[in-house]
Amino acid sequence: YVVSGQCLHDQRDLLIGLKTSLIFNNNSSKKLVHWNESPNCCLWEGVTCSEEGCVIGLNLFNESISGGLDNSSLFSLLDLESLNLAYNNFSNSEIPQEFGNLTNLSCLNLSNAGFAGQIPSEISNLNRLVTLDLSTDSFLSNSMLKIEKPNLATLVQNFGELKELYLDGVNISAPGNEWCQALSSSLWNLRVLSMSQCYLSGPFD
Numbered sequence: 001y002v003v004s005g006q007c008l009h010d011q012r013d014l015l016i017g018l019k020t021s022l023i024f025n026n027n028s029s030k031k032l033v034h035w036n037e038s039p040n041c042c043l044w045e046g047v048t049c050s051e052e053g054c055v056i057g058l059n060l061f062n063e064s065i066s067g068g069l070d071n072s073s074l075f076s077l078l079d080l081e082s083l084n085l086a087y088n089n090f091s092n093s094e095i096p097q098e099f100g101n102l103t104n105l106s107c108l109n110l111s112n113a114g115f116a117g118q119i120p121s122e123i124s125n126l127n128r129l130v131t132l133d134l135s136t137d138s139f140l141s142n143s144m145l146k147i148e149k150p151n152l153a154t155l156v157q158n159f160g161e162l163k164e165l166y167l168d169g170v171n172i173s174a175p176g177n178e179w180c181q182a183l184s185s186s187l188w189n190l191r192v193l194s195m196s197q198c199y200l201s202g203p204f205d
Helices: 010-020 097-101 121-125 152-156 175-187
Strands: 047-049 055-059 080-083 106-108 131-133 164-166 192-194
Touching: 010 152, 047 106, 055 192, 152 175
Parallel strands: 055 080, 080 106, 106 131, 131 164, 164 192
Antiparallel strands: 047 055
């Protein structure tokens, strides 16, 4: 639900800065294109606020965003608990290390967002995560994320709260004893695990 409390001025400024820095198609956008039409950013499509007027949720699913997130004001929205950037095209850029600043996140969805390369170790700072989706459908994208250095064990070491993990299409290239132990030693609350096309090998540990 969206709380219609008055958004704080600094939060509105950060959202406007985010919109300005993003490249997106005005004709395809259903949310970003309408931001700034009312003074209360808590009423903007895709934005969820706390009662205090802080932005705690951002849903920019399928907003035809392209380019990267360099120096983005997104990473100053430190109260964010839920962030969905799925089904955009970040042009094979790497996932920015600054995601590690958003330590209040409980839900992060970067699936089919066009990111590529090594998943940064800073993602492991997000120790409140309940859902993490970094999956890519190989039919939709040529982008390939990988978990190499840091390896899977390092990436998930702080994810004791995690209940759902989606890594489909991420190149992990790990033998059974390695990836099985990485998951079982850290993810005590895991309920859903999806790891198709991850170049895993067996046997199960």
